[in-house]
Amino acid sequence: MSRSLNIAVIPGDGIGQEVVAQGLKVLSAALPQDVKLETTEYDLGAQRWHRTGETLPDAELEALKGHDAILLGAIGDPSVPSGVLERGLLLKLRFAFDHYGNLRPSKLFPNTATPLAGSPEIDFVVVREGTEGPYTGNGGSLRTGTPAEVATEVSLNTAYGVERVVRDAYERADSRPRKKLTLVHKNNVLVYAGHLWKNVFDAVGKEYPEVTTDYLHVDAATIFFVTQPERFDVIVTDNLFGDILTDLAAAVTGGIGLAASGNINPTGAFPSMFEPVHGSAPDIAGTGKADPTATILSVALLLRHLGFDAEAVRIEEAVSADLAGRDGAFRTTEEIGDALAVRVAG
Amino acid sequence: MSRSLNIAVIPGDGIGQEVVAQGLKVLSAALPQDVKLETTEYDLGAQRWHRTGETLPDAELEALKGHDAILLGAIGDPSVPSGVLERGLLLKLRFAFDHYGNLRPSKLFPNTATPLAGSPEIDFVVVREGTEGPYTGNGGSLRTGTPAEVATEVSLNTAYGVERVVRDAYERADSRPRKKLTLVHKNNVLVYAGHLWKNVFDAVGKEYPEVTTDYLHVDAATIFFVTQPERFDVIVTDNLFGDILTDLAAAVTGGIGLAASGNINPTGAFPSMFEPVHGSAPDIAGTGKADPTATILSVALLLRHLGFDAEAVRIEEAVSADLAGRDGAFRTTEEIGDALAVRVAG
Ligand SMILES: CC(C)[C@H](C(=O)O)[C@@H](O)C(=O)O
Numbered sequence: 199m200s201r202s203l204n205i206a207v208i209p210g211d212g213i214g215q216e217v218v219a220q221g222l223k224v225l226s227a228a229l230p231q232d233v234k235l236e237t238t239e240y241d242l243g244a245q246r247w248h249r250t251g252e253t254l255p256d257a258e259l260e261a262l263k264g265h266d267a268i269l270l271g272a273i274g275d276p277s278v279p280s281g282v283l284e285r286g287l288l289l290k291l292r293f294a295f296d297h298y299g300n301l302r303p304s305k306l307f308p309n310t311a312t313p314l315a316g317s318p319e320i321d322f323v324v325v326r327e328g329t330e331g332p333y334t335g336n337g338g339s340l341r342t343g344t345p346a347e348v349a350t351e352v353s354l355n356t357a358y359g360v361e362r363v364v365r366d367a368y369e370r371a372d373s374r375p376r377k378k379l380t381l382v383h384k385n386n387v388l389v390y391a392g393h394l395w396k397n398v399f400d401a402v403g404k405e406y407p408e409v410t411t412d413y414l415h416v417d418a419a420t421i422f423f424v425t426q427p428e429r430f431d432v433i434v435t436d437n438l439f440g441d442i443l444t445d446l447a448a449a450v451t452g453g454i455g456l457a458a459s460g461n462i463n464p465t466g467a468f469p470s471m472f473e474p475v476h477g478s479a480p481d482i483a484g485t486g487k488a489d490p491t492a493t494i495l496s497v498a499l500l501l502r503h504l505g506f507d508a509e510a511v512r513i514e515e516a517v518s519a520d521l522a523g524r525d526g527a528f529r530t531t532e533e534i535g536d537a538l539a540v541r542v543a544g
Numbered sequence: 545m546s547r548s549l550n551i552a553v554i555p556g557d558g559i560g561q562e563v564v565a566q567g568l569k570v571l572s573a574a575l576p577q578d579v580k581l582e583t584t585e586y587d588l589g590a591q592r593w594h595r596t597g598e599t600l601p602d603a604e605l606e607a608l609k610g611h612d613a614i615l616l617g618a619i620g621d622p623s624v625p626s627g628v629l630e631r632g633l634l635l636k637l638r639f640a641f642d643h644y645g646n647l648r649p650s651k652l653f654p655n656t657a658t659p660l661a662g663s664p665e666i667d668f669v670v671v672r673e674g675t676e677g678p679y680t681g682n683g684g685s686l687r688t689g690t691p692a693e694v695a696t697e698v699s700l701n702t703a704y705g706v707e708r709v710v711r712d713a714y715e716r717a718d719s720r721p722r723k724k725l726t727l728v729h730k731n732n733v734l735v736y737a738g739h740l741w742k743n744v745f746d747a748v749g750k751e752y753p754e755v756t757t758d759y760l761h762v763d764a765a766t767i768f769f770v771t772q773p774e775r776f777d778v779i780v781t782d783n784l785f786g787d788i789l790t791d792l793a794a795a796v797t798g799g800i801g802l803a804a805s806g807n808i809n810p811t812g813a814f815p816s817m818f819e820p821v822h823g824s825a826p827d828i829a830g831t832g833k834a835d836p837t838a839t840i841l842s843v844a845l846l847l848r849h850l851g852f853d854a855e856a857v858r859i860e861e862a863v864s865a866d867l868a869g870r871d872g873a874f875r876t877t878e879e880i881g882d883a884l885a886v887r888v889a890g
């Protein structure tokens with residue numbers, strides 16, 4: 199009996215194409231022999247928008263639903279007005295597929311340059327809410343472009359939405375050795391949303407007596423990210439705070455060239471989507487300078503999400519070994535991908 | 545003819561009392577002989593709230609208006625529910641006195657420990673909007689405490705409010721040697737507020753042809769804060785992003801023991817308020833461990849705001865010299881205050 203894995207691939211813009219090619223190479227190398235990999239490429243992103251004005255047509259959204267998971271490279275180009283592809287494609291996918299758990303692990307690998315002095319031990323994961331907060335597009339502008347303009351942005355938070363992501367974070371914390379969960383919010387100022395988050399966090403916590411909990415305001419959390427990152431194990435936070443904190447986390451763990459992420463629908467009702475945290479970096483597109491490691495680590499998250507735990511670990515160990523062996527000599531995107539594929543297959 | 549300076553002092557909670565005493569000592573030492581310093585202490589903060597249930601009564605708000613400036617230590621205690629003193633006192637003051645320019649300089653002084661490797665050159669100032677954004681208390685909660693709860697927070701942004709703080713930031717950038725201004729927002733997601741900020745930023749920029757401008761998303765900005773902080777000169781941003789970025793800025797420039805801030809009403813219609821960025825640190829209150837330097841640097845901002853430029857520079861130079869001479873030996877709050885007062889007077 200043979201199994202098959204049916205992956206939708208959205209290479210996207212800039213370096214997206216290049217890093218996704220390496221991600222797929224490593225995915226092939228990692229899969230057990232009896233699993234057949236089927237991929238379908240979707241042409242979405244800046245070029246498509248320029249050509250047709252479309253960001254994510256309904257037919258393609260529908261087709262994407264049929265896959266086991268989605269692998270995305272990067273979306274975005276300076277030639278497209280800010281917000282068009284973000285809201286029309288990236289966020290549309292997260293909302294349509296109810297990706298409420300945005301998973302972003304941060305680990306300082308051996309031999310990796312961190313901007314922090316003393317190379318602290320960093321190994322935490324941020325579980326960012328993905329479908330609420332100020333990301334819902336709920337806002338507006340009155341008297342736009344005049345000196346009397348008023349613009350609003352509404353952060354929407356529901357007990358339904360907060361509870362499920364908080365529960366997911368407790369589950370993850372409970373399954374890790376340190377069993378520690380930190381809620382990050384700003385409940386001294388954003389009192390309505392803050393109290394909802396804190397109350398739900400405390401209530402769900404009663405079901406996880408072994409998990410130690412902690413609360414930090416988002417401003418204070420940024421301080422600990424640079425002075426004491428080793429204090430974190432699992433962090434759960436809202437959509438916007440999670441966006442900010444995970445870029446900072448990527449920076450302190452050696453840069454966004456290594457930061458992976460998964461937009462997860464934990465119920466399995468819709469395919470989850472995996473992508474590097476970095477953007478399309480049009481300035482280095484086509485030069486072979488892009489590091490595909492973040493995409494390859496995203497492939498590991500994809501495999502783990504689909505139940506291929508051993509294969510995910512093999513990729514992570516290969517990355518760890520590859521990074522440990524780096525000596526600063528330049529390697530192209532493809533060379534790094536090849537080296538990792540060899541390690542994973544071997 | 546003699547002049548007098550009429551300062552309202554709110555020592556507040558925890559270490560607030562201790563650091564403010566040193567701030568006033570250095571203020572006295574810095575002032576020209578012919579300026580008489582008059583101070584009035586206001587008993588506000590956690591103890592007052594426990595005693596009377598009041599945070600900032602109208603009579604005291606009215607009385608505060610009569611001063612040239614306000615010096616605040618720190619407000620907050622774990623015994624008070626989160627949000628009560630923040631919204632009832634700190635934010636109430638910012639809104640009542642229209643402190644729309646929240647000024648937070650970040651400078652890496654010589655011989656100061658930064659968590660960043662390689663001690664980069666850091667010397668920038670964040671101009672944070674202080675009266676709008678998600679800080680207006682505009683939100684609510686429906687079916688509170690039930691599984692059907694919905695909580696909102698509304699970020700309010702007006703062309704009026706954005707224009708005046710952006711203009712203030714251009715003025716400051718224009719008067720600094722590097723003349724560089726960076727707008728930080730998240731206009732690819734918060735499109736309504738983001739476009740308002742960006743449009744105003746570009747429009748006002750036309751009046752400052754010598755200022756080089758730049759735009760960064762807030763998530764990307766946190767990366768540069770740790771990888772390339774030397775790229776920043778003046779940053780202008782909204783209330784919440786400014787809150788987050790300035791704590792991070794404080795951390796990378798040696799900690800919140802050194803971070804000063806001014807809540808400025810640039811028109812002079814109301815007194816401006818100066819305070820260290822750090823909180824009341826109840827865990828070290830009374831131990832003499834609090835570093836009063838952030839308060840003393842806030843006094844320098846106060847003096848500059850009131851036109852005492854030379855005196856402000858003297859304090860900053862004294863701090864610089866004091867930090868350069870630190871050898872890691874413990875000095876009490878008072879010893880540091882004394883040492884700085886001597887340098888400033890000398
Ligand atoms: C591109 C943008 C919409 C996105 C976000 O803000 O979520 C990105 O910054 C991310 O973190 O995935």
Ligand SMILES: CC(C)[C@H](C(=O)O)[C@@H](O)C(=O)O
Binds near residue numbers: 417630634635
């Ligand atoms: C205490 C709190 C209300 C305040 C803020 O969020 O502005 C503080 O964090 C600050 O930065 O001054």
